[in-house]
Structure formats: structure tokens, C-alpha cells
Amino acid sequence: MVELTTTANAWVRRFHPSPAASRRLACFPHAGGAASTFHQLSARLAPAVEGLSLQYPGRHDRRAEPFLTDVRSMADMAYEALRPWVRPGDGSAPALFGHSMGAIVAFEVALRMEAAGTAPAHLFVSGRRAPSTYRDERVHLRDDAGLVEEILSLGGTEPEALADASLLQLILPPVRNDYTAIETYRCPPGVALRHTPITALAGDADPKVTLEEARAWAGHTAAGFELEVFEGGGHFYLAERQDEVVSTVTRQLGVSPVVAAG
Template structure:
């Protein structure tokens, strides 16, 4: 582990700090998302798990910073931050763009001998599958896409001024997703669990299953009722899956 950097707290948000955690969960948000999206996860897993929600540059209290529109650069920066954290068994939960980013950070961690325990890839097609994104479109088209997916708080969706303030981060995130490429034979050894919505317009079932090509470890697919943000709409069921993984599920509970 490297020595902590004074800037690490800009990236890492611990909404429910754990005094003596047995494991760590690093949560990576979707395009245009922020660390606060994972407040319910931190609350559900506290105090047994050190839940580290990542705040990308260019949003909320980091709005004055330039957003990063290259996923490889973002993965490099985040890898360095994570390596400076105290050693604990590490699991990733990435939603949408965050799932692809988690995969890339996992590759870097495995390369330096610190493999995660598991990667939960939520609401995202496999790294080797590609779709055109909307980074090149007008602000209005991007806002329409975000509203269609309902991925941001309803108060923000209804406020054009706030939406336009968030546009630089949204556009950068979509560009990072759009320009990312991964060959089908690129793998990690980390087990992968894919979480997907059965009516997600951004990920078909075949695209979700294709994550199995990217691990030499075990693969598991969990399908939930819902669209792109099933992770919020079905939060109780998703939390049960995470609690089972960490061994904190109450006796008799079922997913």
C-alpha cells in the first residue's frame, strides 16, 4: 500500500464510516452520477463493510475540476487512489459506465498483484460489446436521454439550469464510454457477477451474458425486473445479493 495522498478524500466518500470493517466495497457511479447515488448501499452494509463511494471530477463539490473523458486515464487515477487505501479484501460495484471502469481498475489491480474478491457489474453491457453513445449530440439530446433513463433525481431532471450545469460531466462521461474499446479475449481472474434489468434499453440479456467472456473465474448473472436503474427500483433485492456476498445477510432472509 502506498501512503495516502491529501487529494484522495476528493475521490473517496465514506458516508457511514466503519470502525473495524472486515471488507471494502468500492462503488463506481454511472455517467453523470455522483458518489451520493450509493448512500443507500453504505447505509445497508454499515458497519461491517467499508463502503467507499467514488466521486469523479467535474460534479457536485468537484464541479470546478475538469471532467475526465478518457476511461483509461480515469482508471489509472482511480487505481492509484485505491492502492493508497488501507488493505482490506476488496469488492467492486459499478453501475453502467461504472461497471466498465471497475473492470479496467480490476485489470490494473491484478497486474500489480492485488486482485479484488469479486466484481459486481450492474446495468452495463460486456466490455467487448459496443454501442454508439451521445457525447457528440446537442445538450437537449443528452438531457432527453438522461430523462428517458431516469437516472438522476427527479428534482434535477425537472430543472433545466441544473441539468445544463451538469452537462460538462455528462458529456465527458458519455465520451469516455463511446471511445472505450476492449477486445473479446481480455480477461480478469476476478469472479464477475452481472446484475441487469430485464427491460434495460442500454443492455440486452445477450450483452450482459457476454461478461462471461471476460473472466477466467466464476460468472453469475442476476436478472431483476426493471429498466436501466433497476438497482434503485429493486434496491432491497440488490442489497440482499450484496449482503449474501459479504456474509451479513440476516438468517432466513432470501434474495
């Protein structure tokens, strides 16, 4: 049985506990996102793969906590939170899945796991260009109207929620914080994983990552790389392409695909 630390209890959500799962998948949300982003994916993967969904400080049930303002601080604390799920007996660690900003946080966590001698089973990077690519984006410096425009352009958030002033007060602070964190992140040249294979997932209609930028993730691992392209998929393709995502994850993790009930 996993013994949880206080840090783990704060960071990790187990929506569908599966103690007998042969694999675990730790999922990292996008900028402004929360652990609930991965509730459906967790349901689809259980019980063969247990989902561990990360909850960043400053949102939902952690709203009273201060934000973490840089990616490496997020990765430091997420790494500590995931340590209870590393099985000391065989040295195995959860696979990691990150979407958008979460892909970079997951990459940094993977680097920390490898440095500690326990490589993740796999790293899935979704909707995010490789750390070695760069765009001079400054969304975090926009006013509130500019931030709302950015959110609407990506989809994934109901326009009605952004038109509600009270909801907007809850939505914008974590979005601005996380955009600051990801837009000020820089990866030194040559940083790569040695033992963790990477699968990049990208929609071919995603304005935040070209397929060339997604392929550049190949330069960040010596353990094998694959690119999965979702035709017609935008930035939040995850919501509509669950079957394909589940198929990709289970294939790479070597477990049987989960068959939806009914």
C-alpha cells in the same frame, strides 16, 4: 488505521465509516453520476461492509477540477485512490461495484489491481453490457436537447431538474463528458480477469443492456461468473431494488445480510 493520500481524499467518500468491517466495497457511479448515488447502499451494507464511493472530477465538490475524458484515465486515478485500502499484511483488496459506465471503470481498475498482484475480492457489474460487446452509440454528439432526451429515457433523474435552466448547466457537462468517455472506449479482444469473480446485475427492462450482453461478462473472467436478473427493472433499478442488491452483494462477499432498522 488507513492512511489517506491526497488522491484518496479527493476521490473516495466514506458515508458510513466502518473501520472494523470485514469487507469493503468500492462503488463507481454511472455517466454524469456522483458518489452520492451509493449513499443508500452504503447505509444498508454498514457496518459489515464499508462502502467507498468514488467521486469523479468535475462534479459536486470537485466541480472546479477538469473532467477526465477517457475511461482508462478514470481507472488509473481511481486505482491510485484505492491503494490505501489494500491491506499489505494479507494482500486483500476491496470488492468493486460499478453501475453503467462505472462498471467499465471498475473492470479497468480490477485489471490494474490484478496486474499489481492484488485481485479485488469480487467485481459487481450493474446495468452495463460486457466490454466485448459493442453498440455504435453517439449520444455524446447530440445537442443539449438530444442529451436531455437520453437522460429522460433512462429515468433516474427528475424531469423538473432537467426543466430548470440553471440546474441543467450543472447536469449536462459531466453527462456529456462521461458519455464521450464510455462511447469511445474499446476493449481489446481476449481481455479478462484471472482471479476476480464477476457478478453481473441487470434489469430485464433495461434499454442499455440485454441479458445476452450481460451474460457476455462471463468471457471476462476465469474465476467464476453469475448473472442476477431483476424482473421489471429498468436502467436505474438500483433505486427500487435495494434489498435484492444488498442480498446479492453480501452473499457473494460471504458476510451476513444487513437487517434494516424498524
